[in-house]
Each structure stands twice: as C-alpha cells, then as structure tokens.
Amino acid sequence: MSRFLFVVPPLVGHINPTVGVAAELARRGHEVAWAGRPQLVEPLVGGRATVFPCASRQLGDPGLLRSDSLRGPTALKFLWERFFGPLAHDMAPGVQAAVEEFRPDVLIADQQAVAGALVAERMGVPWATSATTSAGFTSLEGMPKVEEWIAGLLHDLRQQVGAPDGTADPRLSDDLVLLFSTEALVGQDASLGEQVRCVGPSISARPTGSDFPWKRLDPRRPKVLITLGTANTEVTPRFLAECAEAVRTRTDRLQAIVVDPSGTLPEIGDSVLVRRRVPQLSLLERVDAVVCHAGHNTVCETLWHGLPLVVAPIRDDQPAVAGQVTRAGAGVRVRFNRAGATHINAALDAVLHDPDYRAAARRVGRSFREAGGATAAATHLEQLAARTTGETRPR
Structure with missing residues (x-):
C-alpha cells in the first residue's frame, strides 16, 4: 500500500474535493494525510485524520479585499503578489516537515498551494496537481504579459x-493533473495537456449538523439557495439584501434560503430564511436553482444536481468560472456590484422558467457523473504511485 499527502x-x-478522494484511497487500504491549516482541514476531513500544520494567511484578510475593485490582469497579479506568493513562503516549512515525517509515495498539491509542488520537487517526491478550479486552464488566454509576470514570481519562489535548478511549473504537474471538472463545463477549446485527467467533482458526505429548520421549507413553492462563499463576508451585504428584496416582491411565492455568515440580513417571514451556514449538499437535493458567486466548488456541486445557476462573480477565478457556466448554457450572469432586485428577478425568471437552462445543467451534471469523481481520481493516483515506486524518497 502507498502513502498520499494532500497539500x-x-x-x-x-479542501472539500480532496476529502472524497482521500476517503476512497483509505478505503482501498492506503495511508492518507494532509498538510494545511488544521483549524480548517480537521472539521472537513474528520477528527481522526492526520493533519500536519502549515502557517498561512486567510483569503478573507481585510488587506485582500481591495482586490474586489480590481479587474482582469491587475486583479490576478494582485492575488499572486498578496496571497499565493506569501502563502507559498508560509506553507513551505510545514510541508517539508510533513514530507520528512510522513514520507509520502505521492504528494498531491493544490494548484494554488504551490509550496507543495516546490517542496516535492526539491525533496524528490513524485507529485500530482489537484486542480480544484478549472479557471487556470482558460483565464490566462490572451494575457501573455500576465503569464510572464507570474512565471517570474514562481521562479523567485x-x-x-524549492529546487533552484527545477523546471516544472508548480501549478501543473508533468505527471498528473486531477481536474475536478469536465469538458462539458470547461469547454472543448481549453488548454488541457496530456497529463490532465478530467475526473469531475469529488463529492462526499459532510457533517450536516442538526440545527437547520428543514420543516420550514415549503413543498408548495419553488426554492432557491443564495450563497456567496466563505471568503467574501465583508463585501456581500448589499447583494444579499437585493436578493432578499427580489424574492420578497415575487408573485410566484418563491422561497429563498440565504447564507449570510455576517448575520446581518433579517429574515422575511417564511419567504427568506437566513442562516450563517447551511448543509449545502443536502439543500441542493431540495432546491430548484442557485444564486452564487461562481465559486468553482459551488458551481460544480450545483450542476452535479442538475440545477441552473445565477452567477455573480466577485473576484479571483470567479469571472472565468461564470463564463464557463454561461457558455455551457447552464445559467445567467449578473453584475455583483451593480445588480439590483430587478436584475436578479429577471435572472431568476430565466433559470426557473426557461427549460433550456435546466436541460444544460443536467447535461453538464451527467458528464460529471460519468467522469468518475473521487473513484477515478483515486485510481489515477494509485497508478502514479505504482509508476514511481522505487524512486528516491526523502530520508
């Protein structure tokens, strides 16, 4: 059996996509561990999991919020300069300690945790890329100067x-890239190398808690889940308020479940239920559409359930993912900073009442299920471990 370390x-x-893959590897008898921030990793992977601590900043750091006013190449450079670059510095010592203690046969580095790849290359550990967002395969097209700038930053890192004489792109392993999407969403024109395996979303059971008011969901009304992710709390109140107003004024008695981590949005009777957190996977089995920030994880989980989307991208990879959703015909895009209740209402009308959006969402969802998800990802990792067994490992 082999040992696999997720960074x-x-x-x-x-983190979420790695949970199902790790569970499948463990079911097959392999040893699994993580390197990351324990406070975030442990609640998601389970209390008995082995988690090696790595220092890191939070993406929700107030110093990063000004990136919301930046667009295109400037925003991408800002993110690498202020978050991904410092994150690599912060995580590298912890990753090295994890490799020295756990001695993995294969290290799986998230595409945006490049410390994993850089340390693996330096220590002679075979590594794969966990591509938990597909935006990286399309978002730099037509921006060669930005790619050149990022390449220079990675060289310095x-x-x-890392290994000063190394040559691999730490965002994309030469041996294996697990892309948690499919061409049905990414698009057939995406730049996918021969080492990229489109496995679709890795979706596994998560703790649901017992405090969600399931009995308040009205079976007579269509329902929409409204969520803007966990890293955008400071900038979401205006948009969430407009969403609530859009639902309040509808004549078809729509019911909304709004995720508001700040706890500032008031409920509106039984039309708008507001929670700081929700059991998202369970809710997706009960709603008819989703309004979100075009976060890759939420988009893929929504489409897995065959649901259409209203996407309001805020920053980072979200505009690219929103573009994928609209090109696939599975949703409508609105402007996060400008959309009011009227715009949101029109978008909801489209995705709830035009069957083409739901048909497209179901088409993408079928492609996800056929790709194999966590089971396929685990098989590819096993194959990589088998190919590299016997190579020099850290001592």
Missing part, C-alpha cells in the same frame, strides 16, 4: 523554497 490552501472549496 491544501486555507480555502474550504479547495523556487529559488527561495
């Missing part, structure tokens, strides 16, 4: 925490 950033949407 993950402090982002829930990037390699000199500081």
Whole structure:
C-alpha cells in the first residue's frame, strides 16, 4: 500500500474535493494525510485524520479585499503578489516537515498551494496537481504579459523554497493533473495537456449538523439557495439584501434560503430564511436553482444536481468560472456590484422558467457523473504511485 499527502490552501472549496478522494484511497487500504491549516482541514476531513500544520494567511484578510475593485490582469497579479506568493513562503516549512515525517509515495498539491509542488520537487517526491478550479486552464488566454509576470514570481519562489535548478511549473504537474471538472463545463477549446485527467467533482458526505429548520421549507413553492462563499463576508451585504428584496416582491411565492455568515440580513417571514451556514449538499437535493458567486466548488456541486445557476462573480477565478457556466448554457450572469432586485428577478425568471437552462445543467451534471469523481481520481493516483515506486524518497 502507498502513502498520499494532500497539500491544501486555507480555502474550504479547495479542501472539500480532496476529502472524497482521500476517503476512497483509505478505503482501498492506503495511508492518507494532509498538510494545511488544521483549524480548517480537521472539521472537513474528520477528527481522526492526520493533519500536519502549515502557517498561512486567510483569503478573507481585510488587506485582500481591495482586490474586489480590481479587474482582469491587475486583479490576478494582485492575488499572486498578496496571497499565493506569501502563502507559498508560509506553507513551505510545514510541508517539508510533513514530507520528512510522513514520507509520502505521492504528494498531491493544490494548484494554488504551490509550496507543495516546490517542496516535492526539491525533496524528490513524485507529485500530482489537484486542480480544484478549472479557471487556470482558460483565464490566462490572451494575457501573455500576465503569464510572464507570474512565471517570474514562481521562479523567485523556487529559488527561495524549492529546487533552484527545477523546471516544472508548480501549478501543473508533468505527471498528473486531477481536474475536478469536465469538458462539458470547461469547454472543448481549453488548454488541457496530456497529463490532465478530467475526473469531475469529488463529492462526499459532510457533517450536516442538526440545527437547520428543514420543516420550514415549503413543498408548495419553488426554492432557491443564495450563497456567496466563505471568503467574501465583508463585501456581500448589499447583494444579499437585493436578493432578499427580489424574492420578497415575487408573485410566484418563491422561497429563498440565504447564507449570510455576517448575520446581518433579517429574515422575511417564511419567504427568506437566513442562516450563517447551511448543509449545502443536502439543500441542493431540495432546491430548484442557485444564486452564487461562481465559486468553482459551488458551481460544480450545483450542476452535479442538475440545477441552473445565477452567477455573480466577485473576484479571483470567479469571472472565468461564470463564463464557463454561461457558455455551457447552464445559467445567467449578473453584475455583483451593480445588480439590483430587478436584475436578479429577471435572472431568476430565466433559470426557473426557461427549460433550456435546466436541460444544460443536467447535461453538464451527467458528464460529471460519468467522469468518475473521487473513484477515478483515486485510481489515477494509485497508478502514479505504482509508476514511481522505487524512486528516491526523502530520508
């Protein structure tokens, strides 16, 4: 049996896909561990999991919020300069300690936790990429200067925490890239190398808690889940308020479940239920559409359930993912900073009443299920471990 080490950033949407893959590897008898922020990883992977601590910043750090006013290349450069670059510095010592103690046969590095790849290359450990967002395969097209700038930043990081003479792109393993999506969403024109395996979303059971008011869901009304992720709390109140107003004024008696981590949005009778957190996977089995920030994890989980989307991207990879949703015909895009109740109402009308959106969502969802998810990802990792057994490992 083999040992697999997952290196993950402090982002829930990037940890969640590894949970199902790790569970499948463990079911097959392999040893599994994580390197990341224990406070985030342990509640998601279970209290008995082995988690090696890595220092890191939170994406919700107030210093990063000004990136919401930036767009395109400037926003991407800001994110690498202020978050991904410092994150690599912060995580590298913890990753090295994890490799030295756990001695993995294969290290799986999240695409945005490049410390994992840089340390693996330096220590001679075979590594794979966990691509928990597909935006990286399309978002730099037509931006060669940005790609050149990022390549320079990665070169500097390699000199500081990696192998100075290394050549691999730490965002994309030469041996294996697990892309948790399919061409039905990413698009057939995406730049996918021969080592990329489109496995679809890795979806596994999560703790649901017992405090959600399931009895308040009205079976007579269509329902929509409204969620803007866990890293955007400071900038979401205006948009959530407009969503609530849109639901309040509808004549078809729509019911909404709004995720408001800040706890500032008031409920509106039984039309707008507000919770700080929700059991998202369980809710997706009961709602008719989703309004979200185009976070890759939420988008894929929604489409897995065959539901259409209204997407309001805020920052980072979200505009690229929103573009994938609209090109696939599975949703409508609105402007996060400008959309009011009227715009949101029109978008909801489209996805709830035009059958083409639901048909497209179901088409993408079928492609996800056929791709194999966690089971397929685990098989590819086993194959990589088998190919590399006997190579030099850290001592």
